[in-house]
Amino acid sequence: MKPFRSFAAMSAIAMALVGLPMVAPAAAKVSVDGTYEISIAGWGIARATVDLTIANGKYDATLFMAPKGVAKIVTAVRTSVDASGALRRGDVLPNTYNVSADEIDRPVRVAMRMNGGTVSSLKAQPPLKALDGRIAVTNAHRRGIVDPLSSGLIPAKAADARDACDHTMKIFDGWTRYDVKLYYKGERKVATEGYSGSASVCGARWVPVAGHRPHKREVQYLAANKALEVTVVPLPGTGYAIPYAVRIGTPNGEIKIEPSQLAITGTGV
Numbered sequence: 495m496k497p498f499r500s501f502a503a504m505s506a507i508a509m510a511l512v513g514l515p516m517v518a519p520a521a522a523k524v525s526v527d528g529t530y531e532i533s534i535a536g537w538g539i540a541r542a543t544v545d546l547t548i549a550n551g552k553y554d555a556t557l558f559m560a561p562k563g564v565a566k567i568v569t570a571v572r573t574s575v576d577a578s579g580a581l582r583r584g585d586v587l588p589n590t591y592n593v594s595a596d597e598i599d600r601p602v603r604v605a606m607r608m609n610g611g612t613v614s615s616l617k618a619q620p621p622l623k624a625l626d627g628r629i630a631v632t633n634a635h636r637r638g639i640v641d642p643l644s645s646g647l648i649p650a651k652a653a654d655a656r657d658a659c660d661h662t663m664k665i666f667d668g669w670t671r672y673d674v675k676l677y678y679k680g681e682r683k684v685a686t687e688g689y690s691g692s693a694s695v696c697g698a699r700w701v702p703v704a705g706h707r708p709h710k711r712e713v714q715y716l717a718a719n720k721a722l723e724v725t726v727v728p729l730p731g732t733g734y735a736i737p738y739a740v741r742i743g744t745p746n747g748e749i750k751i752e753p754s755q756l757a758i759t760g761t762g763v
Contacts, residue, residue, distance in 0.1 A: 523549040524760040535747025577643035591641035604668035618668035635671040635704040650735035655728040658735035659696035670705030689756040698722040
């Protein structure tokens, strides 16, 4: 798995916003506006802004990520991601997923359309190479999935959203198919500009399914990595939880994705 794809996928899991176990009332509208700081071993490397709107049983989410600090010397990549879809009968049903990463030698593009959890059209650049040892991605791997940004739409009925940790994200990013399995670890208090409260901490395991080469060191490392953690917070009155923060252990230090600002407005009831 290419470094951009693995980092973008895990970042998207952190930023990806909210899931409903039921369709919200037609008049309900919830908005989330967040700024997230991304660091490794204590060094700030990127900043991401996230916007989400949920209304009338539909959602629209956007993410924009750009390097900061010393990372600007290494890369000028700016990544834009957007996703939209419907919330029906406890399912998250993405309709669109688009990725654009510019200012690099080989631009990254994904334009994916889905219908009922099944990919109906896909354009991904650069294309996935047919290399020895790679597990082929079949049509079956493109069914019953969500995209990386929509993957954070997590059902959560409990007031502290701890049941969001009893969830498996089945993700297809345009190249690879993988699962992120969550499990409950505990509770902690969180606070940042615009938000404070209790949060549930989920451990996470990354499970490669298709599109990967199992013998690759980075695939083996991420699959064996137990230092993956997602902290989630509830959206009161909606049955939704949103990822608040992510921690990813790496040989070069811990990656942290945490909000410097988070505003949640509206209600689902």
